[in-house]
Amino acid sequence: MNAAPPTLIGMYDSSYTRRVAITMDLLGLPFAHRAWSVGRDFDRIRAYNPLGRVPVLVLEDGEVLVESAMILDHLDQVAGPQRALLPPSGAARRQAQALIALATGAMDKAVLIVLERIFRPEAMRSEAFLARCHAQVHGALAALERHCAARSGHAWLVGEALTQADISVACFTTHLREAVPWDLRPYPALAAHVARCEALDAFRRHYLPFDAPVVA
Numbered sequence: 001m002n003a004a005p006p007t008l009i010g011m012y013d014s015s016y017t018r019r020v021a022i023t024m025d026l027l028g029l030p031f032a033h034r035a036w037s038v039g040r041d042f043d044r045i046r047a048y049n050p051l052g053r054v055p056v057l058v059l060e061d062g063e064v065l066v067e068s069a070m071i072l073d074h075l076d077q078v079a080g081p082q083r084a085l086l087p088p089s090g091a092a093r094r095q096a097q098a099l100i101a102l103a104t105g106a107m108d109k110a111v112l113i114v115l116e117r118i119f120r121p122e123a124m125r126s127e128a129f130l131a132r133c134h135a136q137v138h139g140a141l142a143a144l145e146r147h148c149a150a151r152s153g154h155a156w157l158v159g160e161a162l163t164q165a166d167i168s169v170a171c172f173t174t175h176l177r178e179a180v181p182w183d184l185r186p187y188p189a190l191a192a193h194v195a196r197c198e199a200l201d202a203f204r205r206h207y208l209p210f211d212a213p214v215v216a
Helices: 015-026 042-046 068-079 090-119 127-150 164-179 188-198 201-205
Strands: 007-009 032-034 056-058 064-066
Touching (some): 007 015, 015 068, 015 164, 064 068, 090 127, 127 188, 164 188, 188 201
Parallel strands (some): 007 032
Antiparallel strands (some): 007 056, 056 064
16 A cells, blocks of 8 residues: 655745745645645644744654754655755755745745734834835845846856755745835845746646734
């Protein structure tokens, strides 16, 4: 009897969950999906991850992986070095990691902007904090824009094949654009690259528009 495939927990309006789903799709790794919300299904998620955060990947033997970077590292190991989506070593690996770090940092700051707006009364919001977060997001996006512009004539961000840098940059930028929302017109090369990724079938299959949490 064949073992059940791994189970991915989390909704696709989480860019962290989404980049895992797209990665598994592109690597041809089957998985079951539980579209659990960190708001509505918080207690169910905490049964697998005490933090109540997604994504969570429950492996065939019941082992639980949490945090998307850890999950992606595991998936590359399953796929093997010839198919892994993060370059194995050297300058290409460092460049991909740097781009992922910029996109992840921008997304983390965007989350703080959204939470400040949703959960803190307007009179209590820190404009200095929000301005700092906006400056950090802009700095990251501007750096990604410069890289995309420098790669004009190349389909992908690192080398000549799609890597985890393309997946993560696209997922995080789309989420940021929808959640803050953030105007991407000042970053035309980045926006064009994201649009090219989002047109791929794997990206289209694993997408859910951002749905802002509601204060209980």
